Amino acid sequence: MRGLPQRLQRWAEGRLPALTRYRRPESLPIELHRHRIYIVPTGFGLGFSVLLLVMLIGALNYSNNAALLLTCLLGAASAASMLVAFRALDGLRLEHVRAGHAIAGEPIELVLSMQSGRLRSAIRLDLGNRCAAFALDGHDTTQVKLLLPTERRGWQSLPRLRLWSSWPLGMFRAWSWLHPDLAVLVWPRAEAAGPPPQALAEDARHMRLHRGEELSSLRDYQTGDPQRHIAWKASARHDDLLVKDFEQPRSQPQWQLDWRQLRGMDDESRIARLARWLNEAQAKRCSYSLWLPGNEIGTGSGPLHYARCMDALAGLP
Amino acid sequence: MPAAVGQRSFDLLSLSMAFVLAVNASHLPWWLDVALTLTLAWRWWQRRQRSGRVPGWIKLPLLALLTVAVIAYYGNLFGRAPGTALAIGLLILKLLETETLRDVRVGVSFACFTLMTALLFDQGLVSTVVVALGLLPALATLRALEPAQAPASIPRVLWPSFALLAAALPLALLAFVLVPRLSSPLWGAPSQDQARTGLSDRMSPGGFTELLTDDHPAMRVTFDRAPPPPEQRYFRAYVMARYDGASWTYGDVVGQPPALLRVEQSVDYQIMLLPTHRRVLPALDVPIDAPAGAGMRRDRVVMADKPVNDAFTYSLSSATRYRLEPQLGNHRLRWLQLPAGFNPRTLALGRSWRQRYGDDDAAIVRAALALFHDGSFRYTLAPAPLGRNAMDDFLFDTQEGFCEHYSSAFTVLMRAAGIPARVVTGYQGGYWNKLGSYLLVRNSDAHAWSEVWLVARGWVRVDPTGAVRPERVNLGAAAAAGDQLDWYRRDWLQGLGNRWDIVNRWWDQGVVGFDALRQRGLLSPFGVRDTDTATLGVLLAIGGMLFIVIGLAWALLRRQSRDPLRESLRELERKLARQGIARRVGEGPQHYLSRAARALPGHRKELAILMESYLQLRYACDVPPAQPSLVFHRAVRNFRISGVRTSKSSEH
Secondary structure, rough: OHHHHHHHHHHHHHHHOOOOOOOOOOOHHHOOOOOOOEEOOOOOHHHHHHHHHHHHHHHHHHHOOHHHHHHHHHHHHHHHHHHHHHHHOOEEEEEEEEEEEOOOOOEEEEEEEEEEEOEEEEEEEOOEEEEEEEEOOOOOOEEEEEEEOOOEEEEEEOOOOEEEEEOOOOOOOEEEOOEEEEEEEEEEOOOOOOOOOOOOOOOOHHHHHHOOOOOOEEOOOOOOOHHHEEHHHHHHHOOOOOOEEEEEOOOOEEEEEHHHHOOOOOOOHHHHHHHHHHHHHHOOOOOEEEEEEEEEEEEEOOOOHHHHHHHHHHOOO | OOOOOOOOHHHHHHHHHHHHHHHHHHHOOOHHHHHHHHHHHHHHHHHOOOOOOOOOHHHHEEEHHHHHHHHHOOOOOOOOHHHHHHHHHHHHHHHHHHEEEEEEEEHHHHHHHHHHHHHOOOOOOOHHHHHOHHHHHHHHHHHOOOOOOOOOHHHHHHHHHHHHHHHHHHHHHHHHHOOOOOOOOOOOOHHHHHHHOOOOOOOOOOOOOOHHHOEHHHHHHOOOOOOOOOHHHHEEEEOOEEOOOOOOOOOOOOOOOOOOOOEEEEEEEEEEOOOOOOOOEEEEEEEEOOOOOOOOOOOEEEEEEEOOOOEEEEEEEEEEEEOOOOOHHHHHHHHHOOOOOOOOOHHHHHHHHHHHHHHOOOHHHHHHHHHHHHOOOOOOOOOOOOOOOOHHHHHHHHHHHHEEEEEEEHHHHHHHHHOOOOEEEEEEEEEOOOOEEEEEEHHHHEEEEEEEEEOEEOOOEEEEEHHHHHHHOOOHHHHHHHHOOHHHHHHHHHHHHHHHHHHHHHHHHHHHHOOOOOOOHOOOOOOOOOOHHHHHHHHHHHHHHHHHHHHHHHHOOOOOOHHHHHHHHHHHHHHHHHHHOOOOOOOHHHHHHHHHHHHHHHHHHHHHHHHHHHHHHHHOOOOOOOOHHHHHHHHHHHHHOOOOHHHHHHHH
């Protein structure tokens, strides 16, 4: 049932853009002004006006002028609160929007920088069914944090935000659409489990050494070497005893992650696997490089490098 | 379940309700005041400990108890007093279940409504202002419900509400003047149980006690010329003919023209009578004609067509020297009526005077006044109670009392002696307010005197109280009462009250008395005799529009940016933009101006200087110094772009 009003709204916005105050995406900064701020009474405002009407009729009926004066005062104050609500939004500026990082399916944090030349209170920002309330002190930029739900990786344009305020008495709601022409990049979701990356590199030996307990070379026997390390077959062809030498695994192995390694998989599965490898590499603090079609990222490590790789993955077509 | 409201909102709501309770406290029975105050305080304390609704098993019995108590005390639930008591009780009980935003809003709305009920009991200036101040915590509660606010103390949060109300006052006054008044009520007229003490058409000795200690204004009188001297300030309300041994009553003689009045000297004046809920209109002795909306009865008593439920102003002219009813005719017997079997000693005294003085009625009157004056009679507001033969007890036994006792005893004596006599009640005296040039008459100025009919003179006013205590007539009720009054009714306070009354008079005339009739005459200075409802509606719409325009102008007003440096830079940007070098989104001033300098080689030097000084002013210190900013501003203004741009710059 919840979908129906939304469908209705979408239909109305398509057909009656002026009536629904639909706004196309626009570039930042967005400044609110009288052409785009709308004021409607809230449910409480309507109820209160009924009460005022009852008070008015009562005062008139009993020809009680003091009560009439009180009713007029209350009514005028309520009406004036409409202008205060308008002023709460008028001149407000959305300077810029910064997005955090998030993987598909998890909400992404948006930081909106709001600015105004005077003090404002109780301004609210709606995004879907999430709401953030904030106040502006009139000098500094205020950062408003909102969570935007995401579904899939890649560029996701910002939805329309509703900025509104029922300041000061809650009887009128001044509102305006904010639709910044911006998109945020959502990182791909890593696959849950899968094989480790294969060591495929130009320096295969080096990679093998990395892999741990494999034979790297033979050397002359020295007193104290364990007997089981003696390479008997090789020693038979030489004069001296030869001993198998083992390389210690390096503490920071270097991974080379390559799109081309993953043949026979569809693109999304490849991306998910690469994302998992990136996560693992990042968790193990390895250095790693990433090769993608049309994008090659050299060896590196650290959060910036990780973000660069993830961005590249997310931006794949 | 919606989120619970914050402690601040709840505190403010409790404050609003406490205010409502306070302004209504005097109209509620004391036990209800105490019970509701305790409930409010308990709930406030309870929610500070732990938030949550009060369970139903506490709430519902309280609700039932309230209803039963109101019915038991008042007899029903409808009407002004029981309705108010019930509404305020419900309001406080609402606090018990107040947890969510919606609850608080309902509570505030209801609090506003119950604030208004206090005005049904008292429309005075002070109580109206106090009630209007009650809107402050109510509006502050609504503000406190909004999220994301800077924290502030309770007095500080009331201030914006005050500003809002002050800003709304002009519009409120406009609406007040122009909202069309109803000429007749839509439903039941207000109940009559609201009678404050006032003059009644029945008088018994001792009945005035409550009235004589009531300092509320009864009426205000303005005279067209000089006011009559104090000893002539007798305002007649009722003329009482019938005496049943206990009390005097007014009875009208239907269908007869007013008694003949021969006027020798007259005074024109207006009276603004405060609500009495009775029909009688007091008039200076003796009224010549009845004002509009009222009729003159046979004994020159002025009766309005409807009870005076709102302040009522009427113009009259009265005779101060006159001959009233020179011939009694067949009415003589009415003025000699005495109940049988009462006051034998008084009757005997009256008869003995007749025997002694023969036909000389004036001598009998003098004898009676001499008795009061020379005997051991005392004027007191707290006389001893009287028995069945009240006049006998008073004249021969207790010998103390006030105007009612004296006028009653005097009239009985006269009738016993065969002289037509009657009791007249009304007001005597009053305070002459020099500043406002009007006479303030209070309830405590209520008075009773006598009239006797003398051959060839008609009715003559005789004030037997004056024989006992002349101050009563010359100086007023307070002076006569002397030390018998409470400390707060002493001279200096009285004087203060009398001077303050000019504000009350203005309020009563301008606000409380602004009725349908006055509204219709609103435009009479502009030549419109009768302002009807349609005209009022048009005026209201025009005035409302005017205020909307003013309000919008305020709302749309944007103060100029207080950053002159930024303004100067904007001006420079505009000049450069005309040359096609617009500042890009997110482009810093240094980058932008360097780009401009590359695009305009002829102005490279100037632009470099401007950029340097801008960067210096902007980033070298927190606040740009004033004088160099001005220099920068001048430099920007003097900057002129001449010559042709290089073709290279068009790539940008």
